[in-house]
Amino acid sequence: MPAASSSNRTYAAAHFALELDGKDGVGLFRSIEGGGVRTDVMTYQNGPNYDRWRQIGKPKFEDIKIQVGMAMSKPFYDWIANFFNGVPDRRTGAIVAADFYYNERARREFKQAMIKELTFPKLDGADKNAAYMSIGIAVEDIVFKKGGGQKLSPPQGFNTQKLWTACNFRFTLSGFEDACKRVSKIESFTVKQNIIEHHMGGQLAPIKTPSQIDFPNIVFHVPEADAHPFFDHFSNNTQLAIKNNKAGNASKLNGSIVAFDNDGSDLFTLSFTGSDILSVNPDRADASSEDIKLVKVEIHTESMSFAYAAPQGG
Numbered sequence: 001m002p003a004a005s006s007s008n009r010t011y012a013a014a015h016f017a018l019e020l021d022g023k024d025g026v027g028l029f030r031s032i033e034g035g036g037v038r039t040d041v042m043t044y045q046n047g048p049n050y051d052r053w054r055q056i057g058k059p060k061f062e063d064i065k066i067q068v069g070m071a072m073s074k075p076f077y078d079w080i081a082n083f084f085n086g087v088p089d090r091r092t093g094a095i096v097a098a099d100f101y102y103n104e105r106a107r108r109e110f111k112q113a114m115i116k117e118l119t120f121p122k123l124d125g126a127d128k129n130a131a132y133m134s135i136g137i138a139v140e141d142i143v144f145k146k147g148g149g150q151k152l153s154p155p156q157g158f159n160t161q162k163l164w165t166a167c168n169f170r171f172t173l174s175g176f177e178d179a180c181k182r183v184s185k186i187e188s189f190t191v192k193q194n195i196i197e198h199h200m201g202g203q204l205a206p207i208k209t210p211s212q213i214d215f216p217n218i219v220f221h222v223p224e225a226d227a228h229p230f231f232d233h234f235s236n237n238t239q240l241a242i243k244n245n246k247a248g249n250a251s252k253l254n255g256s257i258v259a260f261d262n263d264g265s266d267l268f269t270l271s272f273t274g275s276d277i278l279s280v281n282p283d284r285a286d287a288s289s290e291d292i293k294l295v296k297v298e299i300h301t302e303s304m305s306f307a308y309a310a311p312q313g314g
Contacts, residue, residue, distance in 0.1 A: 015028060015098040015100075015152065016096065017029075017095075017098065018066075020079070021091055021093065023075065027073055029069075033065050034062045034063050034064050035061075035063075035108050035110070035139075036062045037059055037061055038060050039056045039057050039059050041054050041055075041057065042057045061140065061141060063139070064136070064137040065134060066095075067132040068133055068135060069130055069132045070259075070261075074308060079091060079115065080306050081305070083118065083191075083213075084213075084304050088114065092112070094107050094110065095108040104151070106144070106146060107144070107146070108142055109142070109143045110140075112207075112208065113137050113139045114210055115135060115137055116136040116137060116138040116193055116195055118134070118136075119133065119189070120133060120188060120190070120257075121133060121134075121166065122187055123166050123257075126184075127166035127167050128165055140207065140208055164267055169258065170256075170258040171258075172255050172256050173254075174255060175253060176233075178229075179228075179230065180222070180255075182226055187219040191213065191216060195209070195211065196209050196210075218301060221295065222295055223293065227280065227282075230280045234279075237277070252274045252302070253276055253277075255271070255275060257270040257272075267308075269309070270304060271305045273302060273304075275300060275302070277299050278298045278299060278300055279297070280297050281297075282296075
């Protein structure tokens with residue numbers, strides 16, 4: 001049996017890179033899934049004939065899901081910012097798989113890609129591990145190609161980019177600046193954009209168009225010693241609503257989540273507006289526990305925005 005050539009040998013997918021609009025070096029990410037192609041089987045029967053014929057239907061391109069930290073370059077985070085702002089930003093690009101030596105081995109080229117959802121990770125002041133965002137991308141076309149063997153270009157500023165860890169964050173909420181100084185945890189949440197498929201004659205694959213964005217609730221935890229302003233605000237709003245027999249009298253709150261590196265330099269800011277407190281729930285009390293007693297606070301949001309802070313030298 002002849003030996004396989006070096007360009008055709010099996011390899012472990014150790015590195016992945018993203019290209020956008022013909023620009024390489026956009027970023028290296030942690031993992032990728034999806035991005036496959038499938039089709040449904042169409043079965044039909046002709047008149048009195050008992051035989052049934054089958055043929056493949058329209059192709060369906062699965063969403064691409066990637067996990068990213070802070071090792072991407074500014075064009076990618078500009079794409080995320082447009083997603084939060086409701087801008088229908090379509091991109092053409094490729095997912096490049098490389099071996100251990102950063103040599104390109106395979107490509108998945110896509111067209112008319114839009115960000116469909118973004119899952120923000122759980123932040124915890126006691127967690128020293130790296131944090132990653134999960135991003136879902138809807139595409140209209142995917143083509144699988146063999147890699148050219150060239151080395152991946154490192155993204156601009158990759159070497160100066162600091163690691164994003166789950167413990168490095170600041171949470172602010174207007175009117176509760178002092179109470180939010182010791183926020184210990186922020187639960188994971190997902191921002192989703194509905195994608196509408198438009199089928200038209202003469203085209204096998206549908207055209208995908210963006211629709212409204214669903215901004216989620218935010219849940220965070222504070223020590224019970226700092227929770228009294230939240231209890232008071234929630235109680236006053238509830239009593240006011242009962243007295244006036246209607247809701248919506250309280251002024252809306254604004255806030256932000258800021259992620260920073262180990263040197264204290266900001267990485268990005270996730271701002272939210274039109275918020276108010278939905279619930280204030282103390283954690284379970286246990287006489288045998290030595291953990292600090294926490295209170296879980298949940299707020300709703302009307303809109304969010306994302307601002308990337310480019311690293312120095314990046």
